[in-house]
Amino acid sequence: MARIVGCRPGATRPGDDDRPVARRPWYVACFWSRVTTAPPALRLRLLVGAAASLLLFGAVRPAIAAQTTDEVLGQRVAGAIRSYARYTIFDEVTVHVEDQHVTLTGRVTVPVKKQEIGERVARIEGIRSLTNDIAVLPASVTDDRLRRAVAAAVYGHPGFRRYAESPHPSIHIIIEHARVTLVGEVDRHGDRILAQSLAHVPGVLSVENRLRVADR
Template structure:
């Protein structure tokens, strides 16, 4: 059986690199025309990027297998996984959705780590530009955040660096302008109290994708 190549596209990453030509999924046994593939990839990208509850503590990617859209990534709330599946399913030409998005554990400790990593990253002078709010969580705390529920009330607005926390382990996803910012983000995350480990998967915008 031919190996299926998945194209993983992140909504936030694509928005950040809007001037970069959009790569297309070359999936084995695909029955879409090239024109339909271009349209569907763009539509999926648009639908995922416009999800109102998709925020800095989530990361969603997608692939194409035949006429099926395969969703991957992490959702800090179950509702986001369901919303992503429904949004993509309604796209013309998509016959089915394989929703493999992982819902992260509901953990007060992970919430505390999310807040700590967020503050360490987005208060670093060289990284503030990647946060549309350019602020820290300590300002204007809501009732939900004061109760320790940052997952239920995440910072709004565009964030180039997404912070995924699972059982105390942190993974950074997204795109930044240069390798120096990749390194700074990793160091800042590692300095956050409570984090067991940090996996820095940030990429430099426009850099060639490395094959695994």
């Protein structure tokens, strides 16, 4: 019976451990050396096994997508967005998942955020398709000033200290053409009303309150 010679990275053929492989991964050379030195019957089994492995590998990703529920997938996407370093209280991204097809909407302050959020989400296992409909807010010195002013008024209030100290502050302040939209979540209805009142700083034309009260 022929001996199946073992391989290690850098081997080109059985027993040759000193010559580097040119344009061929070491594991390909290793497998091929096993095939070429094996008896005919074993050689056939090795080739059939390799073909089956390739078919299985190609089926893994669709299988994962089929097993991932929309709810779980939505949680993964939301987590990836929250952990994105550039995502701030001045951005808002909404996630919609249906049959593993993900749609992103909302508004962010600069174009790179839309691009990088889309790239992060696209890497999540189980997504069948991704539609990135996030809008980019227009550049505005006035809106930038109002963002700082409204954030200071809301998060600087003693009653909102617990929100300010959270790793992911839940009140998001979206400003476009001096018009404020409050989105996110608060603990109590009173906080919702107070946030709207605090957001009316000088220069703000209007405040739309879309804050939700958390279910307790």
